[in-house]
Structure formats: C-alpha cells, structure tokens
Amino acid sequence: MRSARRPGQRVLGWALFLVWAVSLAGLQGLLARHSADAWMPDAALVLAVVVLARCEVGDLALLALLTAFARAATSGEPPLVLFTGILGALLAALAVRGALELSGPIGRTTATALAAGIFQAWISIARDARAVAGSIDFAAAIGTAVPVAIMSALLAFALGPLLARLPGLTPLWSRTW
Amino acid sequence: MFVLAALALRPFAPVERAVDFVFTPTAWVREILRPFGWLHVREVRAALTSAEEALPAEREAARALLAAQIEAALPKDPALREGRAFLVAEVLERDRLDSDILRVRFPRGAGVVPDMPVVCGDTYIGRVRDVDPHRAGEGFVQLVTDERLRVAAVVVDESVIPAAMLVVAEVSPPPESASAEFVDGALAAGALAAGALAPDARAVAHELAQLVVGGLVETPARRGGLLQLGARHESRPVRSGRVLVREAGVGPRAERRAHADGFHLGELRVLFTRGRTALVVQTEFDYAHGLSAVAIVGGPELSTAGPLYADDAYDDAGWVTARVALAGDSTPRRRTRHLVLPRGERVEVGAALGIGARFLGRVVSVDGRRAVAALLGDPALSFSGVASIEGVATPLHLGSLRSIGLDGDAVLVEWRPGSGSRPAGPARIATSSGDRGVPAGLWVGTCTIPAGSGPQVLRIVPTQDPAELLRVRVRLATTPVVEELP
Numbered sequence: 001m002r003s004a005r006r007p008g009q010r011v012l013g014w015a016l017f018l019v020w021a022v023s024l025a026g027l028q029g030l031l032a033r034h035s036a037d038a039w040m041p042d043a044a045l046v047l048a049v050v051v052l053a054r055c056e057v058g059d060l061a062l063l064a065l066l067t068a069f070a071r072a073a074t075s076g077e078p079p080l081v082l083f084t085g086i087l088g089a090l091l092a093a094l095a096v097r098g099a100l101e102l103s104g105p106i107g108r109t110t111a112t113a114l115a116a117g118i119f120q121a122w123i124s125i126a127r128d129a130r131a132v133a134g135s136i137d138f139a140a141a142i143g144t145a146v147p148v149a150i151m152s153a154l155l156a157f158a159l160g161p162l163l164a165r166l167p168g169l170t171p172l173w174s175r176t177w
Numbered sequence: 178m179f180v181l182a183a184l185a186l187r188p189f190a191p192v193e194r195a196v197d198f199v200f201t202p203t204a205w206v207r208e209i210l211r212p213f214g215w216l217h218v219r220e221v222r223a224a225l226t227s228a229e230e231a232l233p234a235e236r237e238a239a240r241a242l243l244a245a246q247i248e249a250a251l252p253k254d255p256a257l258r259e260g261r262a263f264l265v266a267e268v269l270e271r272d273r274l275d276s277d278i279l280r281v282r283f284p285r286g287a288g289v290v291p292d293m294p295v296v297c298g299d300t301y302i303g304r305v306r307d308v309d310p311h312r313a314g315e316g317f318v319q320l321v322t323d324e325r326l327r328v329a330a331v332v333v334d335e336s337v338i339p340a341a342m343l344v345v346a347e348v349s350p351p352p353e354s355a356s357a358e359f360v361d362g363a364l365a366a367g368a369l370a371a372g373a374l375a376p377d378a379r380a381v382a383h384e385l386a387q388l389v390v391g392g393l394v395e396t397p398a399r400r401g402g403l404l405q406l407g408a409r410h411e412s413r414p415v416r417s418g419r420v421l422v423r424e425a426g427v428g429p430r431a432e433r434r435a436h437a438d439g440f441h442l443g444e445l446r447v448l449f450t451r452g453r454t455a456l457v458v459q460t461e462f463d464y465a466h467g468l469s470a471v472a473i474v475g476g477p478e479l480s481t482a483g484p485l486y487a488d489d490a491y492d493d494a495g496w497v498t499a500r501v502a503l504a505g506d507s508t509p510r511r512r513t514r515h516l517v518l519p520r521g522e523r524v525e526v527g528a529a530l531g532i533g534a535r536f537l538g539r540v541v542s543v544d545g546r547r548a549v550a551a552l553l554g555d556p557a558l559s560f561s562g563v564a565s566i567e568g569v570a571t572p573l574h575l576g577s578l579r580s581i582g583l584d585g586d587a588v589l590v591e592w593r594p595g596s597g598s599r600p601a602g603p604a605r606i607a608t609s610s611g612d613r614g615v616p617a618g619l620w621v622g623t624c625t626i627p628a629g630s631g632p633q634v635l636r637i638v639p640t641q642d643p644a645e646l647l648r649v650r651v652r653l654a655t656t657p658v659v660e661e662l663p
Contacts, residue, residue: 022206022209022210025507026210026213026503026505026507027213028505028507029503029504029505029506029507030213030214030216030504030505031505032505032506032507032509033504033505033506033644037509037510037583038509038510038582039509040509040510041509042507042508042509043507044507068200069200069202069203069206070206071507071508072200072203073203073204073206073207073210073503074207074210074503074505074506074507075506075507075508075511075513076506076508076511076513076514076515076541076542076549076550076551076555076557077508077511078185078188078193078196078197078542079196079197079199079200079203080181080184080185080188080192080193080196081185083181083196084178084181084182084184084185085185087178087181088178088182091178120509123508124556125186126185126186127556127557129186129187130186130188131557144509144510147509148509151509
C-alpha cells in the first residue's frame with residue numbers, strides 16, 4: 001500500500017530523521033571519546049538502514065545525504081567521503097532488499113552488516129588515498145571494517161524495531177506498517 | 178557513483194569546496210550538540226589544572242632535552258671543532274618531491290650562505306644548497322645521499338696507524354695478495370709500517386686514496402636498511418678504509434666547503450654485484466630518520482649566538498587558544514575533534530595542538546575559522562619524535578611516528594627505526610623537529626624503547642589524554658619574513 005502522506009508531513013519526517021541521526025551519532029561520539037575502539041557500531045548508519053527498509057526507493061539519495069550530514073557534524077571525515085560512502089553502503093543494502101525483507105531480523109541484520117562493513121572499509125581506503133603517502137592498505141581496511149560490521153549488525157538485530165518506532169519517522173514509510 | 182568515488186579519493190579543490198559549502202550547516206549542528214561536552218566539565222578542569230601545574234617542570238625538562246639534542250649535533254672530536262664555528266639548525270621538513278633535500282631553520286642574520294657544509298656529530302651529511310629568499314632564517318640542505326651532490330674525500334686507515342700519514346702515491350707496488358685492481362688499506366698501511374715508504378712520508382699524510390662521493394647505491398644492503406653512498410676513485414684505488422671529507426679547489430666556494438674537511442662519511446667497501454665491482458661508502462648514519470638538528474659549519478666569524486632553536490615551543494605568541502566544538506567522533510577508530518579558531522588567526526594544516534608543555538595532536542584540515550584535528554591515537558596522525566631514555570645522555574631521534582590506535586589508556590604508534598645499534602629501555606617521548614607546525618620539545622608520553630630491529634610498535638602512555646579537553650592551544654602559522662640578502 002503506497003503512503004498518502006502530505007509533503008509537509010514528509011518534510012517533518014525527514015527533519016526528525018536528521019535529529020535522531022545527529023543525536024545517535026553525537027551520543028556515540030561522546031561515549032567513545034576516550035577510546036578509538038574498532039568494536040563499535042555505526043549507530044547513524046543502522047538507523048539509515050532501518051529507514052531504508054521502509055521508505056521509497058526514490059528517497060535513497062536524500063536518506064544518504066541526511067545521514068552524511070549527521071555524520072559530518074560529528075566526525076572528522078571530509079563530507080564528500082562520507083556522502084559517497086553512505087550512498088554506496090545504502091545501495092548495497094538496497095540490493096539486499098531485493099532478496100530479503102529488510103524489516104525482518106535476518107534481512108535487517110544482513111543488510112546492516114554489509115552496509116556498515118562497506119562504509120567503514122571505504123572510510124579507511126579514502127583516508128589512505130588522501131594521505132601524502134597515498135598507498136592504500138586494503139587488508140587493514142577490511143580488518144577495521146569487520147568489527148564495525150558485526151557490532152552494527154548486532155545493534156540492528158537487537159534494536160532495529162525500536163529505532164523504527166522513533167517518534168516522527170512514520171511519514172517516511174512507503175507502506176502502512 | 179564512480180565519479181563521486183573518484184572525486185572522494187583524489188580531491189578536486191572546486192568540488193571539495195562546493196560540497197563543504199553544502200555541509201556548512203553541520204557547524205551549527207555541532208553548536209547545538211555542545212551541551213554534550215558540558216557533561217564532563219569536571220574532567221576538563223582537572224586536566225587543565227594538572228597541565229598548568231606541571232608546566233614549569235615539564236618546560237625545563239624539555240629544554241634540557243633540546244640542549245642534549247643540539248649537543249649531539251655538534252662534533253664530539255675536539256680536532257673537528259678547532260678553527261670552526263657551528264650554527265645549529267632545526268630540520269623543518271623534507272622536500273615532498275625530493276627526500277634528499279631538507280628545509281632547515283636557523284637564527285635570522287646568522288650569515289648562512291650556499292656551499293656551507295652541514296654535519297651531524299662527526300658525520301658529514303651535506304651542504305647548504307641555498308637560502309630561502311622568501312623566508313628569512315630558512316634554507317635548503319642538499320644531503321650527500323643526493324646523486325647530484327659530489328664531495329671530495331680521502332680514504333684513511335686509522336685502525337693500523339692512527340697517527341701515521343701515508344700517501345698512496347708513495348706506497349711501493351701492491352703486495353701480490355692484493356688484487357690487481359685494488360689495494361687493501363690495511364696492506365698499504367702494513368707496507369708503511371714495514372718501512373716500504375720513505376721515512377719522511379710517515380709525517381706527510383695518512384691518506385690512502387682520493388675519492389669523489391655522492392648519491393646512494395641501490396644494493397640489497399640498502400633494502401635491508403644499510404645505506405651505501407656511491408664513490409669513485411680519483412687516485413690509486415684502495416678497497417677499504419675510513420672515508421673522510423677532503424674538499425679540493427680554490428676560491429670562496431671551495432674555502433667554505435673545506436670547513437668540512439675531516440668529517441666522516443663512512444667505511445669504504447667494494448661490492449661485487451651482477452658480475453661487476455662497485456665502490457661504496459657504507460655509512461651507519463640514519464639519513465632517513467636520524468635528522469632533527471644539524472650543524473652548519475663555518476669559519477670562526479660565523480654568528481652562533483641565539484636561543485636553543487629559532488622557533489621556541491614555549492613562546493606564547495606562537496599559539497592561539499581554540500575551542501573544541503564537539504567532544505567526540507562518531508566514526509569508529511577515529512579520534513578527531515572539530516575546532517573553532519579565533520577570528521583573524523592563521524593556522525595551517527599540520528599545526529600542533531598542545532596544552533602547557535604537552536602534545537595532543539595536529540590539525541588535518543582548515544577552512545576559515547573551522548579546523549579538524551587528529552588527536553593522539555587517531556590513525557591519521559603522524560609526528561616526529563625523540564626519546565629521552567633513562568640512563569642515556571644523548572637523546573634518540575626516532576624520526577616519524579605514526580599513530581595507529583589505542584590500547585587501553587596507551588597510544589600505539591608505529592616506528593621504523595634505522596639500521597645500526599641503538600639504546601633501549603624506559604623513555605620519555607617528546608616531539609622533535611622534522612614537521613612544519615610542530616615545535617620540538619612538547620611531551621607526548623612515556624614508553625619502553627625496544628631493542629629489536631625492524632618496524633616496531635611503541636605503546637606510549639600519554640602525558641595528557643586529549644579527549645578530556647574542551648579548549649586547546651593551536652600552533653600559529655609562521656609569517657614569512659623576507660630578509661635583505663647581502
């Protein structure tokens with residue numbers, strides 16, 4: 001069933017998505033300020049995958065942009081790197097949506113693991129490529145991506161339904177849930 | 178998507194600026210998130226108080242370390258100090274396109290001119306190529322590892338007859354045991370001892386042969402970390418011996434270069450590779466990592482007065498206080514901070530972050546009043562370090578250290594030591610010269626310097642955890658001052 005939300009409601013929905021994404025990213029940064037632990041989930045990206053499971057495919061670019069916006073506010077990575085990485089990660093999750101139901105636990109967990117792994121590996125690769133030395137350590141990039149992918153998948157598995165019920169997000173859903 | 182990826186990996190400035198402009202409102206978002214930082218204000222105050230209280234003692238300790246580092250750059254052999262003056266210069270950075278060129282800083286108006294020799298301890302490392310006309314007190318040093326540099330040298334054999342002087346031209350024909358092509362230095366000296374030379378030759382010179390040295394030879398030993406300088410005989414060939422600088426020629430340039438006479442280059446070796454013989458000078462000096470302070474050699478008229486270094490890390494005018502916009506980083510494994518800089522202050526990429534006498538990190542990007550800094554523990558941070566090892570008077574210059582992450586409270590840094598023996602043990606680590614924007618003498622932390630060879634991971638317990646701070650000091654960019662050249 002297609003949603004028949006008014007544009008104003010959708011704008012409010014996206015604004016609230018941004019608020020939630022920024023809050024999650026900011027809180028994560030604050031909690032991890034004393035560490036640089038690899039075993040950390042990417043909370044904002046988990047929220048983006050949860051929303052992707054329910055929103056229109058055409059909203060993908062906007063979803064990626066707002067997620068990148070939330071991450072850019074709370075991270076030192078260049079915005080272009082963040083946007084490209086998140087767009088690529090969400091495209092990968094979208095590919096999973098063609099085979100599995102992303103709102104279900106298996107689909108949600110699989111898509112989040114894939115998206116978070118791709119995004120984290122991309123961040124490492126881009127950092128190496130932009131460095132003065134310019135040599136890319138692909139093995140290290142994959143090594144850093146695996147823990148983040150696992151932790152993000154666990155977060156999506158455990159808290160995915162709760163994230164989907166965050167106040168204000170329902171205007172973004174393409175179907176009635 | 179591919180275009181975006183390409184632009185993200187290889188930044189194109191106009192696109193980068195446009196995207197940054199689109200993301201400008203993220204700065205406002207950070208302001209909204211500021212109250213998150215107030216949750217640990219007690220921690221922040223405690224860290225500031227601790228750094229301020231420790232400042233006098235840490236500053237004195239850092240100055241003592243710098244003084245020891247400078248002393249290590251001066252020759253130890255009293256004979257090499259006679260009749261010369263030494264101006265200590267701080268290595269600022271290596272040329273990005275040519276690692277054999279160093280940019281150095283020395284006191285303004287000291288009278289540094291091209292062709293003056295540059296040494297480190299008793300070792301000759303190169304000569305002043307030119308003085309920067311746009312930045313007073315800065316110049317470029319061409320290392321002896323540069324294949325374009327040629328330095329005249331002599332081979333001596335101090336091990337057999339330290340005080341005797343031997344002139345190759347006066348040595349009797351080489352013994353049969355020596356190859357037809359080369360004369361062994363020890364054999365030649367033995368011939369002298371056996372009386373094969375005229376008695377008056379003993380008092381003339383102990384030079385076995387004349388050489389021209391310069392550039393690096395690509396050999397398996399070099400890949401193993403041992404440097405070998407290329408050499409060519411100018412007189413009768415010998416196969417071993419110590420190689421010292423002995424510049425030749427006449428005129429003002431040659432006179433300036435001749436102040437390096439007697440400084441060491443290394444040991445002469447003959448290599449047999451791919452069926453050919455190659456003459457090399459094997460040096461134990463670590464040209465890749467071992468350069469933080471060097472000495473420019475001149476005549477007694479050279480002005481050597483001045484502070485420890487031309488750039489004092491503890492001069493408050495060189496710093497500005499910046500606000501940390503958000504205390505945290507949402508990307509796993511990263512430790513960056515967004516900074517808000519005061520209006521009108523000029524900060525460059527690479528500038529150091531500090532508090533008191535402590536090093537916290539470096540600026541990785543600047544956009545107007547906003548900057549992003551990588552803190553200790555962030556994989557994007559690298560800096561030059563020096564170790565003050567317990568019980569060892571001479572500081573150990575570590576060269577470039579790359580932060581690779583955290584291990585509990587400690588910062589893990591990757592260190593690639595040079596070849597040759599070195600001291601080991603518990604040490605305090607400080608910043609060293611070699612990175613523009615990072616002054617020498619800021620304390621990083623404590624660790625144990627391992628004895629092994631090859632790449633090492635140092636576990637540094639930081640003097641100051643940068644994550645605890647909401648205000649930091651940022652090193653200001655130095656304003657170029659043009660000097661009137663004579």
